[in-house]
Amino acid sequence: MTGIDERVATKTEDKPGISGAADVTPIAGSPTAQPARSVHADAVAAIMAANHGDPFSVLGPHEVAPGAWEVRAVLPEAKSAALLIGSERIPFERKHPEGFYVARVSSKGRPLYEIAVETWDGTERRRHDPYGFGPSLHQGDIHALREVGSNVTYRVLGAQALTLDEVAGFRFAVWAPNARKVSIVGDFNEWDGRRHPMRLWQDGGIWELFVPGLTAGAHYKFEIRGPDGSLLPLKADPVAFAAQKPPETASVLQGTNDPVWTDAEWMRTRGEKDPRHAPISIYEVHLGSWARVAEEGNRYLTYKELGERLIPYVKEMGFTHIEMLPITEFPFDGSWGYQPVSLFAPTSRFGTPDDFAAFVDAAHQAGIGVMLDWVPGHFPLDAHGLGQFDGTHLYEHADPRQGFHQDWGTYIYNFGRSEVATFLAANARFWLEHYHLDGLRVDAVASMLYLDYSRRQGEWIPNQYGGNENLDAIHFLRKTNEATYSHAPGTITVAEESTSWPGVSHPTYTGGLGFGFKWNMGWMHDTLNFVSKETIHRRYHHHDLTFGLLYAFSENFILPLSHDEVVHGKGSLLAKMPGDRWQKFANLRAYFGFMWGHPGKKLLFMGGEFGQDREWNHNQSLDWHLLDDGFHRGVKDLVRDLNHLYCTTPALHARDSExxxxxxxxxxxxxxxxxxxxxxxxxxxxxxxxxxxxxxxxxxxxxxxxxxxxxxxxxxxxxxxxxxxxxxxxxxxxxxxxxxxxxxxxxxxxxxxxxxxxxxxxxx
Known part of the structure; x- marks a missing residue:
């Protein structure tokens, strides 16, 4: 027996997902797998060209005759190799010059074995064979990936640390239904796509492989061959739980084991509160520019250092919550996080995922809630990201009138595809459940709700009724809000929705979108317009102060003075105020008092609380030296006192929305x-x-x-x-x-x- 059938085979039409395969066993999930004959040379050639869509039909143990097994492996790094079964050592034979090996063994059942590889430098390494393990997914998991609101996406997909047959490793799973072949590549296999090709579950489009022996910290990506047979740029894992620090782009093995938590009391009592009747005063923070270490090259603070400095500051200032600008891993600093690539990975700019969890835990120990700016509306075009992930428009709409955001140069998610909606809804749950976050502020909701958002006539496609409402996005938002409030009691979702869409913060059972709160963008625009006027002219703009009360209780509102108001040439809050220096500070203090006394929860972007006088720059620390000045220190003290009064005075918060x-x-x-x-x-x-x-x-x-x-x-x-x-x-x-x-x-x-x-x- 040679191990490779050298006979000329009749050419058969390639099957979907399989290139050059002959005598292939049915794919995982099929109920009728049959014993295989010796593998055909064409299949070996396809495996060695990283162009085979069904590696388990070729690699691993195969019964080629009753009681006769072949174990086949791709070992391009091997000078020689041996099959280890107990104390028995069976040499492999090299059957392809680039490292396709075959060993033959007699066994009444499927053999249990390890592989010993002698490398060219004379080192011998023992390892388990990924292709000696059966599938570790279940049909129910595959089906649940289409159930919007379930958390199965982050329990099943990505790189999950687990133990199979008493062997520890990582199970990789990725959704790429139109790919012809998917391989795991990383620093553990020299980024060689021949070494770890994956198994396809055809009914769900999920590619899966358990790789034994891997440990946390290794870097990896997916090598994908598209439906036309071409290799795509290496793709980061859409469900990676950690990522390399930009500009590097690989995913990092992390697993989803629960972090160490000491916030059980916080989590227990969180669900007992009604946020509508509670004081909520949010300090909006860009972690990369709140403070930096100037003497060490202007570096970022780490999550640990932020826990030691930011959290006590927020506590002393009386804010109830920290809201972070997006920290889901993103390639470009200048996007401030609003163009994320790895939605399940806290950015590595400030430390590890465990460091981030410790930051959240420290906030809870201090009685501070933590919220995340969450971006489910669009994603960037970076080659290693989600765009054309399997060689097709998988996560985004194919038609640019639906799938491309003209303002931001980004792709728009296809909310009507159940797997995409499930992916995003599971991500919302992930941050609230796995990382114990207390709320999500959902970015750019208006761009999701309207098909004609920022588009001219002819640049958008009406819905089935001829309207401009994005019915798929509406359904997605409702299902996501229902899931988060059901599974993470006491948390809140907040919509940045800049239009008069009705019922944004109303329950879904009344026809609303189901958010807990909505940013009051109208209040912000009107009142900033008023306070920016010279005082002698304000009598002609008095309605800017009063108009907001006509609709103040139509939603559960948060009054935002956010980062958007202090960038792109708008200047700082202090710079908007008219008059001489004394009047500028007096105006700002009066405005803050007006805001904290006004119905609605509060949000203030960092730096505003001490009257920073220059526009925010994401590459620089806030100007903390200004607190040496009495006027700036006075604004800070006022905001602190306003927060403490607001939180301790039920009249100022208990009926914010009534x-x-x-x-x-x-x-x-x-x-x-x-x-x-x-x-x-x-x-x-x-x-x-x-x-x-x-x-x-x-x-x-x-x-x-x-x-x-x-x-x-x-x-x-x-x-x-x-x-x-x-x-x-x-x-x-x-x-x-x-x-x-x-x-x-x-x-x-x-x-x-x-x-x-x-x-x-x-x-x-």
Whole structure:
């Protein structure tokens, strides 16, 4: 027996996924696999050319006659090789000059063996044969990859650390249904596509292979031959759990073993809270530029260092959550993370996945929630990424009118393909469940909802009803929100949705999209427009302050002053303010007081809290030296005090999303640019009064109606001397008088400081 059938075979038509194969056993998952004859020379040639779509029909142990087995292996690095069965050592025969080996053994059943390889430098290495193991996937897993909302994607696909037949290694699985061949390549096999070709599950398009002996930390990619037979650029694993630090692009073996957690109490109590009634004040952070180590080449802080510095700072400042700009691995620093390639891998710029988990754990120990900017709407064109992953438009729409984002030069996911929607929904669950994150802010939702988003007539395809709504994206968003709220109680999802789409934060069973909250982009645009005007002109723009209250309770809103407002030539928040230096800071303080007193949860991008005066630059640290200046330090102290007041005063947060928690007191004093309202909690007597004066003119004896009797403590005065103000105020508070005003049964006569917001909390 030669091991290779040298006879001339009749040429047969190539099967899908198989090139040059003869006498091939059925693919994994078939119920009728039969014993194989000796392998044909054409099949060997295809294996050695890395052009065979069914390697298990050739490699590994094969019964070629009753009780007679051939074990075949590709060992291009071997000078010689032997089959090890117990104490028996059976030499392999080289049957192809590039390293195709065959050993013959008699066995009543499938032989259990190892391979000993003598390399050309005289070293001998023992290893288990990947092709000696059966399939490790199950038909149910394959089917679940089409169930939007399941977490099977990250439990099954990617590189999973597991043990088969008491042998440890990694099981690789990747979705590439149109590929003719897929191989694992990495630094463990010299990036040689002949060494580890994978098995195809035809009914699901999943390629799978268990590689014994691998350990965490190794680098790998997939070598894919497209449906036309051409080799594609090496592809990173779409479900890689770790990745190389850019500009390197390989995936890294990590596995999904649970990190070490000490946040059990946080996780237990998280689900008991109703976020709508809880204080939420979010500090939005770009981890790469919050602070850097200038004396070490301006390097990033690590996850560990961020845990030691950022978390205590956020705690001291009174924010309830950190929201990270995207940290899913991305190639280009200038994208700030909004063009990710590896959605399941925390960026290696700051450390390992375990380091990232420790950062989240430290935040929870400090009582701080952690949120992620999540990007399911589009992905970049990088050759190692998802684009044309198996030689076809697999993750993206083929038609550029649906699949290409003109503004950002990126691909758009095909939300109507169940495997793609399942991939993305599982990714949402992954961050909330595996990494214990507390929320996802979903980027660019408007671009997902509208088929004609940023497109002219003729550049988009209407839906089946002729409309511009992306029905597939709507279904995907609803299913994802249902899955996250079902499986990760206490977490929140937040939509960055810039239009008036109805019901974004309404439950799906009422026809909504199912988000927990929505960014109030209208409020942000209107109020920034107002405060950027010279004070003498503000009377003509008073409606910018009041208009938002017409719709303030139509959604569960978050008031965002995000990174988008301090880039691309927009300048910093401080730079938007008119007037001399004193007035700029006073305006900013008054605006922050107005924001924290306004209905809606809060979000502030880093640097705004101390009045950074230059536009944000992702390549530089924030200007922390500015805190040596009293004005900047005063803004920081005000934001800290606003946060602590907001979190401890139910009237300011418990009914952020309810009309019953708000009452106008003064809405029409545009001549003086004075505005005032009452905030109410869920319990009787919980009242706060917010008064803003957006002119530099102080107002003495200004009477305002209030809904309850009692003493109104001046809890915040943005004009206080400790914040950098003129220290005009009300000597700690005022007693309500039984003098009706503004439709209220009681009133207070106030001294209203210039360019300031004062917040009064009712006591007694």
């Amino acid at each position: 009309a019953a928690g708000f009452q106008w007191l003064v809405a029409d004093d545009q001549d003086n640019s004075v505005i005032a309202w009452a905030r109410k909690g869920r319990e009787p007597g919980e009242v706060a009064v917010v008064v803003s004066n957006f002119t530099p003119v102080p107002r003495g004896g200004y009477r305002i109606g209030v809904p309850e009797a009692g003493f109104y403590r001046e809890a915040i005065n943005s004009d206080a001397e400790r914040y950098g103000g003129s220290n005009m105020g009300n000597m700690g508070g005022v007693q309500a008088e039984a003098t009706p005003s503004h439709g209220q049964p009681y009133s207070v006569a106030l001294t209203i400081p210039p360019l300031a917001t004062t917040i009064f909390v009712r006591e007694g």
